[in-house]
Amino acid sequence: MLKKSIVTMMTLFSAVTPALAAVPGVDSSAEGTANGIVAVSHPLAAEAGRSILQQGGNAVDAAAAIQLSLNVVEPMMSGIGGGGFMMIYRKDSNKIDIIDSREVAPANVTPKLFLDANGHPVPFEERHTNGKAVGVPGTLKGIETTLAQYGTMTLNEVIAPAIDHAEQGVTVNWATAKYIQNNIQKLQKFGTAANVFAPGGSPLKEGDLLVQPDLAKTLRLIKENGSDVLYNGEVGEALVAEVNKRGGSMTMDDMRNYTVEWREPVRGTYRGYEVASMSPPSSGGLTVLQILKLMEGYDVQAMGVNSADYLHRLLESMHLAYADRAAFMADEDFYPVPKQGLLDDRYINARRQLINPSAATPSIQAGDPWQYEDTAASAKNVPQEKKPTGQTTHFSVMDRWGNLVSYTTTIEMEFGSGIMVPGYGFMLNNEMTDFDAEPGGVNQVEPGKRPRSSMSPTLVLKDGRPFMAVGSPGGPTIIASVAQTILNVIDHRLPLQQAILTPRVYSSSYPHVEWEPGIPQEVVLELLGKGHRFAEKPDDIGNVQAVIFDADSGKMYGGADNTREGTVSGVDGAAFTVSRPQPAVPPMEAVFTLKVNGLTYPYTADQTLIKDGISYIAAAPLTLGLGIDRSSLTANTVVFDGQPYLPVRATAEALGYDVTWNDSERTVLLAKEMEKASDQVEKAYQEDKFKITR
């Protein structure tokens, strides 16, 4: 059931079914530590953080060292050319603060920034690799501010590992090699970055040495001068000149005026736990909490991990929550966000009644959370465009004193805008493309505004004390990854590492579902039968790094994701790096293909056969995929080699499909107009056997 590779997991756990301790997420056979731990997407950045903890630094010191190292060892994901949200739990005051170092729009922009001469949005591919896409970066100011406020070390000390890595070079790992290869055209568009990542035109490969002298120079300048060299000095001047050269309109005043903001987390309860997550300008925390609170109305544990019953309700909950996200969530310094209303129990209960247990609902719209607020405002909704998913990085840290950091940090897409500051060696974000290209909504481009984010650094608390720090990259999929990790730990009682490696799904609106390798075929078929449409191929979703604290034993545990070289490193043990997943062996090609309303259904060679010119599919998978009650079709069943099959044409025609056979493609095509949304949804919801009745 684990995504990617079970082999990897077997090396981490002594037993296939780990023994569960009283604390969810803790596998009693796993090694913990009492003296501090980090979970990071790259082993060298993890080591930078671990060594700071070992030297006596606290979680904030370690987080600063990790971020600066990531800029060097994972330069395509985050760095001083980007922004992020660092959530800090301080043990002494039992408080959570967040430093918001999100990029802001330069002063000289209008809501029409991304429209062409005819008033149409410039295509994403074009607009994200342009100076206009670059927001004024915040990461360095964020680190400097948190170090000054809560750190015990100086920038001078925590920047040392990053400078070493940039000067001496780091070995390119499989993940970095893959991202360089996938983005080669973007890197070559402006040339500067290609000289670093694809010298002489050849993309660096796994095992090659990545040396970054220009970046080392910049880090040394920062070491000597602090963030001033970026916000009011030569590095900033080079940045602004490059942005303007590439079509943007940033000024040194934009750099000088950049401020980080302290934010309060949004908070909500989930099955006796408290979840504190990222507030606006991120949509992350509110949307994660909405999904959890919708799912709280079901007996999630009884449904089972990644069962069709579970995933159907989860996908429907996502549709409800993401519809509200699009309508109501943006930079709260510009538009009020109905934070109470969105999480009000009465609102959530009413929204949950829109979930039909037996079918996907096509017509989900945003609700009206304002009715549960004291003040009212209307939603300004614009259609949400489907954009490629961004990438980022998330890491979690806990120190020996019990302070935690949950930090999601980004330059938006892999390698951001593709623009590297010449002579200074760091990538610039394309965060401005997180604004809607279309004016009119709460998330339109405006000067000095922060684009709506999905980043969701999260802390889960029990009895007022944090027990888990978690987060993920992946643009809007972040929300789904964080919610699923929490559900896997709290409801499904999976040990943290398994909770992370369990395959995830994502869908922001009906009917398209993205999914990770490892979701069983019968589950996919059953969900197709309920009206969801799965991407034809699974793909990775997110990259979760988390830590858990077991207050009873005083031990800390970490979990890391294998979509990159995720690494957990405790000060005195509890260390591992996940291995690269083995590519799945593709199943033998089916005898013919079945396409339903244009979508290929995943039947395999042993489930399909043609006899005397008639196509058959094994009875159980066919009825699952078409969403029909098997008993009603028994009359048609034919037995071959002891296995029951159904004739495709006769079965589908009985269900009202038009059936055609495409000989050249050996494909049976089924077509039917989708049924209108049922007005019986509320009744169906009331009869849901997994609904918790209070």
Ligand code: GLU
């Ligand atoms: N730009 C994204 C956001 O703020 C983060 C990057 C990503 O992982 O997609 O939501």
